[in-house]
Amino acid sequence: MVKIAHVCTSSLSHKILVDKLALLKKRNYDIHLISSEEGYNEKLMQNYDFKLRFIYMNRQIHIIDDVISIFRMTKLFRKEKYHIVHTHTAKAGIIGRIAGRLAGVPVVIHTSHGLPFYEGQSKKKYHTYRFLEKVGALFCDAIASQNKEDIEKIKKYAPRKPVYYEGNGVDLRRLDEENKNISDEQIKILKSRLGISNDKKVILVGARFEPVKDHFFLLEGIKHLKEYQNESDFICLLAGDGPLKEQIQQKIEDYHLSNEVKMIGFQTDIYAYIKMADLIVLTSEKEGVPRIIMEAMAFSKPIVATDVLGTRELVVHGETGLLVKYKNVESLASSIHVLLNDEGKRKEFGNNGRRRIEENFTEEIVVERIVKMYQELLQVE
The missing domain is CATH 3.40.50.2000 (Glycogen Phosphorylase B;)
Structure with missing residues (x-):
C-alpha cells in the first residue's frame, strides 16, 4: 500500500x-x-x-x-x-x-x-x-x-x-445529504435566532477576516446598496473569523450598517446558512478555487463575486452568477441589487451553477x- x-x-x-x-x-x-x-x-x-x-x-x-x-x-x-x-x-x-x-x-x-x-x-x-x-x-x-x-x-x-x-x-453526495437533512423548520428557527424576518433577503459571505478577502470593499458595496435599494429589505451575514475582525466590526458601525450586516463568527457547519441564503457574495482580491462558492453552487445558489484569479474559473458571468471588477463599488452594489430583486434570475443562475459543479468540480x-x-x-x- x-x-x-x-x-x-x-x-x-x-x-x-x-x-x-x-x-x-x-x-x-x-x-x-x-x-x-x-x-x-x-x-x-x-x-x-x-x-x-x-x-x-x-x-x-x-x-x-x-x-x-x-x-x-x-x-x-x-x-x-x-x-x-x-x-x-x-x-x-x-x-x-x-x-x-x-x-x-x-x-x-x-x-x-x-x-x-x-x-x-x-x-x-x-x-x-x-x-x-x-x-x-x-x-x-x-x-x-x-x-x-x-x-x-x-x-x-x-x-x-x-x-x-x-x-x-466538492463531495456532491455528502452535500446533497447535508441539504436534505436541513428542514424548513430548522431554517425558520435559525432565522428567528438571528432576528431575521421572513421578508428580508439573506446575503451570505463566508470568508476568513484577512486582507485578501477584502471585507472592506464588501462593506463599501453594502453601504452603497443600502442607498440603491432605498429600503433595508436585506441582511448580509459575515461568517468567519480572523485578524481583521475588530476592524471590520468598526467599519460596520462607521458605515451605520448594524441593521444590515451581522457578524456570525466562524461556523463549523455552514450548510444551514448556505441553504437559508438567497445570494452568496465573495469580494476577494484573488482565490485558489473558492470552496464556499463551490458549495453554494452545489446548493443551487446564485453568486456575485469579484472577477479575479480562481473565482472566474468557477463562476461564469451571466450564467451562474455575476462577476464584478475588483474594487468597483458601483458594480458590486448594482449586481447584488439586480439579483436580490429578480427571483427568476436567482433560480436560473442557481440551477446553472449546480450543473457546472456536477460536470467540472x-x-x-x-x-x-x-x-x-x-x-x-x-x-x-
Whole structure:
C-alpha cells in the first residue's frame, strides 16, 4: 500500500482536504494528515479515519521556528517511511518539501491553492513570496495547481518541474445529504435566532477576516446598496473569523450598517446558512478555487463575486452568477441589487451553477487527476 503524508500549515485547512483524502483512502492509499494543532476541529475529524500528526509551524516567516519545524518533520518522515509527501498551503509547502528531501522521501509534491504572490501586493512581499516558491520548487518532484491561470506562472519560476492541473471540487453526495437533512423548520428557527424576518433577503459571505478577502470593499458595496435599494429589505451575514475582525466590526458601525450586516463568527457547519441564503457574495482580491462558492453552487445558489484569479474559473458571468471588477463599488452594489430583486434570475443562475459543479468540480474528478499524477511520479522512481 502506498503511504502518503499530506501536510498543511494548520488544522484550519483540514476542512478543504478531508473529502478528497477520504476518496483517496478508498483507492487503497494509506493517508496521514500532518499539520500544526492550531484550529483543530475534533467534531469535523470524527467523521474521518486518518492518522493525524501535529507539528508546530509558524504561519509567519521565523527562521528559528522554521528550522525546528523542518527538523521535527524530517524525523517524522524518516520514521514513517512515506512513499509520497504531498504539501499544501504556503508555509507547509516550504517546510514539508525541504523535510521530504532531507528524509529521502521518494516523491515530494506540492499543490498550490492559489500562489502566495500576486499583483497588488507590495513589491517586497511579492518578490519575497515568489523567491520562497522558487526555493520550494528545488525540493520537490512536481507542482500541482488548483486553478489553470497559475500554471503558466508556476512554469516560469519552476521551469524544470512537471506542473499538473489538479483543480478543486466538492463531495456532491455528502452535500446533497447535508441539504436534505436541513428542514424548513430548522431554517425558520435559525432565522428567528438571528432576528431575521421572513421578508428580508439573506446575503451570505463566508470568508476568513484577512486582507485578501477584502471585507472592506464588501462593506463599501453594502453601504452603497443600502442607498440603491432605498429600503433595508436585506441582511448580509459575515461568517468567519480572523485578524481583521475588530476592524471590520468598526467599519460596520462607521458605515451605520448594524441593521444590515451581522457578524456570525466562524461556523463549523455552514450548510444551514448556505441553504437559508438567497445570494452568496465573495469580494476577494484573488482565490485558489473558492470552496464556499463551490458549495453554494452545489446548493443551487446564485453568486456575485469579484472577477479575479480562481473565482472566474468557477463562476461564469451571466450564467451562474455575476462577476464584478475588483474594487468597483458601483458594480458590486448594482449586481447584488439586480439579483436580490429578480427571483427568476436567482433560480436560473442557481440551477446553472449546480450543473457546472456536477460536470467540472467534484472531488471524484479531482481525485482521478491526483491518482494519475501519483502513478506517473511513482513510475519515475
